[in-house]
Amino acid sequence: MNDISLRPHFHRPLTGFDRRRFLITAAGAGAAGLLPAGSLLAQETPPPQPAQPATQPAPAPPPPQFGFEIVQQAARDLAKQGYSDDRAELPQPLRNLSYDQYRDIRFKPDQSLWRGQKLFQLQFFHVGFLYQQPVRINVVSGGQPAPVPYQPGMFDYGANNFGDKLPDDLGFTGFRVHYPLHRPDYFDELAVYLGASYFRILGRNQIYGASARGLAVDTAATSGEDFPRFREFWIEEPGADATRLTIYALLDSRSATGAYRFVLTPGTDTQAEVTASVYPRRDIGKLGMAPLTSMFFFGENRGRGFDDFRPEVHDSDGLLMETGQGEWIWRPLLNPKDLRVSSFTDENPRRFGLIQRDRDFLHYQDLESSYHRRPSYWVEPVGDWGKGRVELVEIPTDEEINDNIVAYWVPERAVRGGEGLDFSYRLRSVLDSPERPPLGRVVSTKIGSSRVPGRPDLPREGRHFVLDFEGGDISVLRAEQPVEAVVTTSSGELRQPIVQKNTETGGWRVFFDLLPENKPADLRCVLRMRGRALTETWVYLWSPG
Template sequence: MIIRAEPLRRRNLLIAGLAAFGAVALPLRRSFAETGAGEPFDYEILCRRAQELAGQPHNDETVTLPDGLKGLGYDQYRDIRFVPERAIWRSARRFEVQLFHPGFLNDRPVRVSIVSGGEARPVAYRRELFSFGANRVEGDPPSDLGFAGFRLHYPLHRPGPMDEVIAFLGASYFRMLGRDQKYGLSARGLAIDTAQPRGEEFPRFREFWIEEPAAEADAITVHALLDSPRCTGAYRFHLRPGTETVAEVHCALYPRADIEKLGLAPLTSMFFYGEGRSRRTDDFRPEVHDSDGLQVATGAGEWIWRPLANPRALRVSSFAVENPRGFGLCQRDRRFENYQDLESLFHKRPSLWVEPIGAWGKGHVELVEIPSEEEINDNIVAYWVPEPPVRKGNPLTLSYRLVSFLDLAWLPPLGRVTSTRIGSARTPGNAGMPREARHFVVDFGGGDLPHLDAEEALDADVSASTGRLLAPVVLKNAETGGWRVFFDFAPDGKPSDLRCRLRLRGAPLTETWTYLWTPA
């Protein structure tokens, strides 16, 4: 594992809320307008287009908004709502499409086309697709204005009512929902030079093609063209909504220039504070986060759990893995009483799991934790970095499944970490410990742990890359049916990688808990 800290130029990306929209009765025979003649389209054509685009200079075009829509604030932008009765395939398919209006931070034109019978036809911008609320729009916006993105609806919970299942809005960000889930963390198409001194480059999806599904289809395919100063890409998303919504993602990337750090299958989340809080907060809520840990499944069969933190300085951690079985940002704590938030409903925020399709080779999962003083900032990023670095003119292809879930019993198949609590190790009976010494309490549950008697000789395999550890204590937790590990750690002023897992007669019973301790 590699640990380093670097300066970072922060960029707060506020993505507009995706609230449910009210209905407006508009009798229409068709729900959207097509412009121009259809053109042949499939994923291979998109790959060729992305490759050709990589040979051209990058064009960072922006939208010219009409008067009344320029310079909108967050609340003003949210007042622009798509008219539900204008949705594409309204009442004709199990899926329907609603569009986002350009404006606020979403000032790059996004073109959307519908693919039917192997031919693509663009969706024309029309003013009547939207209601503008209190915003006063001067004049008629041009038909080539484009959109900011779109979202798909599907009867996720019961027949009839349509529920939002995925939304693409802002750069290459998208968010997915399964049954009984509330929006939290985001996925991205690509991350470039995250946490690098030169600053991060944010690729964007500039065009989408949505394949028209059969009337009773329970899956849908979306294609996207990605563009940035140093890379283009062709993406295909095959989405199947359900209790766990799954997107199978295929992408072909074409670098315009050398890229020092290419982040594949990136995930972005928020962690403000949790049960192991190290910051004082004047807040009635015990915990505030969209995700509470990073899960990694190595190709060698080890399962790793890293609790997330809101650090005092930027932290970048790397987990070297060859042919990973998967990784994800997870929200494990599903108890409302641990959040006490009736508005944000953090206990219903989904986890996202990346499952590679095929062998990814050598590389590492990288975790970036950014200091944040507000919960509105996404300050957690995780992604896969391939080896060797990406060079200009060398295409790269990748496939993976992205799963949005509340709980997967097999993730991991062993006992899992259920909580991490940290406090001072300078107790009345332990006054000789240094002031910076910490007392760690790690709880494990699940797997075979509930079936083991308290007399079983479980072994806590605990290590630290630097500093000094006091002998750990292992106890059966009669209140939960799990097991608890206590240990004290005296640092030596250097960052330290702490690790802990439970074993029985040398065989691992649990995933490996890891924690990065850094000097204050």
């Protein structure tokens, strides 16, 4: 198997809840070496018809054509039942695999589904390691679904000596999609669905970084987060030359069920069109739509010091949002000392995403991880999402293997048990998005002490902020133009900002000092000229300590 797609990114624990333990147990807990009970769609099979006279046999009714409505009905029916995680035990050899042992179990490429027949190929993940709960995977051909059977011979078990001792009904724990993104004779990894409701997509010249999820429930809540999981998939068999792939999924959790449809379109910017119908089992305090997950260890703002030769380590360096009113907001990410939750209230947002804006290899110096090639994930709502907020959760971490950043949309309308919720969006995996702000954008946020050597009369406890803006109209404005920096704070005292043309980059630089109080400060900065905004709005949450 591909080591990059398997690299475990664990969530740091939140208050009262251990995310890592969840991923080890719930994002898959074993199933007695057997596939889960038959597909839930079997519940939709029409009841037997009354016996007909032997001389007039009744023709069997044709089976219904598979479609999204069938998955929706299965999710509605499942929501009326009590939640069951179908836990049992895997065969002994698979229960306690290490990462290296699991990595040594590799799917054989010559066993790929549709190999040599389609532009898309499917490969499957073995149960074990963190991924112990099998999911049913079906292929829909001619409008009819059929399960993909597990066979030990599909896998090379490497140094593991138990391949010939496994039952033939284990099932799979996920799958990945391959497609010739770069060359017609090589099938690159395009997407992966593995663990809970996580999935990832890739475009050209990208490597895995951020992840998406089907749903987030009570993230960062004191009651503990509920992690929904995809328990069954249906993949439509594409035509020989088809360049789009449709995947359906059934989601389940203690809090809700859901029906999902993903339409994947590969390209330089690969896109997933997501349609979801969610059916809550209970009232949900905080439901996160279109959740994104990423890692931020440290960056140029270095809020926490780490003894590392690399200047920056992160999969994403900021949250970018275009509001329903057309304002662009850039929020640099942090690895805080304490859990932080930030909210950005809006109505009908146009897009938001976790962005890897810095593409300069010299700023990372990591030949193995290639953080400069990690994609940005854009969420573009389809239709009106109404009032609500984009919520950003930043979790402290001391290791770069932890996914410690989460962003999602929370609707203002209360989510009640028994009331369905439908929404759609486009998820795009991009290196350089054409939808970036038409205005100047923030390219650097640096923070240090405001102490000035040789000036004991100036306060020493302040923080000095240096912001660099580039692009848009500001790149052609001469230094004598009346550009002003509008800087505000929710607490503390600001010293008069200074804005000047950066003759080295062609952009503009802003300096200002914050003399803080003993509480957090919400900071904002935008460049204007004659009352017109020239840049996106930089926002930042500064905390003492």
